Amino acid sequence: MDNRAGEMMVFVQVVEAGSFSEAARQLMMTPSTVSKLIARxxxxxxIRLVERSTRRLLLTREGEFYYERSQRLLADLDETEQQIAHGGAEPEGLIRVNSSVSFGAAALEPILPAFWEAYPKIVIDLSLSDEVVDLYLERTDVAIRVGRLPDSNLVARKIGETKRRIVASPAYLERRGAPQTPEDLLNHNCIGFNFRRANPVWPMREGGRIVERMLSGSLLTNNGETIRRMAVAGVGIGRIADYHVRGPIARGELVEVLADSAITEADEIHALFRGAQLLPARVRAFLDFAVPRLQRFLAEEPTAIAPPVT
Structure with missing residues (x-):
């Protein structure tokens, strides 16, 4: 009898348990039975899926691919049976979503109430972090990424583009003076990011050429939301995405500085997910609901923006 689904289930359990013996305990099987199933x-x-030469269970490249596909197939099988059992009911289950702190707070969180009105049986496991997560290791269904995408076998749906602006509060500028040239930033408290992939310099136009200013300040942080709040509080000058700051600028809490000197190359924003053809219905429903609304959010023009300080 063909029992590929059962073999997949055992394989996934071995990977997630981290060992044959622990998987056997969870499945109420003997370790030898689990080992024989994986060998079969x-x-x-x-092809070899699991490396057995080390104390820690490691997957081969083919094993990682088979694990990722098995997860989706088993989830889709479970979802299909649940929907049939409930008369073809609407999508349900858990979706793990990851986003940067600022984009998640400004764009993603506001649309969730309407999403739950449309899909009340779907649970969102939302993680906000400006660190790049591995969708496979973290078992993430959808990740919202800002910036250039590395080559991978992930599928991407483009949400839009954003540019970075250099901003400070009126109180800070009144206290310290507004920078007139990129060189003036050397005498200011410039708030920066602390993660490894962050660019430690701010590219600027100066005298008809592009220069990169290595800046410093009293705060380094791992997310743009903290930079925005500290800039509003008058701590220093920040360089963050325009969707972050258009509200505070419109309310007069922040003003843009050095707008003519700042390099405002656009960063693309994408929704990344694993595979297109085998997406569970709940993940497809989330993408189809969220992506158009996030696209409209990025396309919105800020209102009553104060002119930049020069």
Whole structure:
């Protein structure tokens, strides 16, 4: 009898448990039975999925691919059976979503109440972090990424583009003076990011050429939302995405500085997910609901923006 779904289930359990013995305990099988099932699976596929030469269970490249596909297939199978059992009811279940702190707070969180009105049986497991997560290791269904995408087998749906603005509060500028040239930033408290992928310099136009200013300040942080709040509080000058600051600028809490000197190359924003053809219905529903609304959010023009300080 063909029991590929059962083999997939055992394989996924082994990967997530981290060992054959722990998976056997959770499945109420003997370790030898689990080992034989995985060996039979590898024999049928003609490829090694798990490296057994180390104390820590490691997947081969093919094993990682098979694990990711098995997860989706088993989730889709479970969802199909649940919907059939409930008369073809609407999508339900858990979706793990990751986004940067600022974009999540400004754009994603506000649309969730309407999403739950449309899909009340879907649970969102939302993580906000400006660190780049591994969708496979973190078992993330959808990740909102800002910036250039690395080559991968992930699928991307473009949400839009954003530019970075250099901003400070009126109180800070009154106290310290507004910078007139990029060189003036050397005498200011410039708030920056602390993660490894962050660019430690701000590219600027100066005298007809592009220069990169290595700046410093009293605060380094791992998310743009903290930079925005500290800038509003008058701590220093920040360089963050325009969707972050258009509200505070419109309310007069922040003003843009050095607008003519700042390099405002656009950063693309994408929704990343694993595979297009085998998406569970709940993930597809989330993408189809969220992406158009996030696109409209980025396309909105800020109102009553104060002119930049020069």
């Amino acid at each position: 699976l590898e024999s049928r596929l003609g």
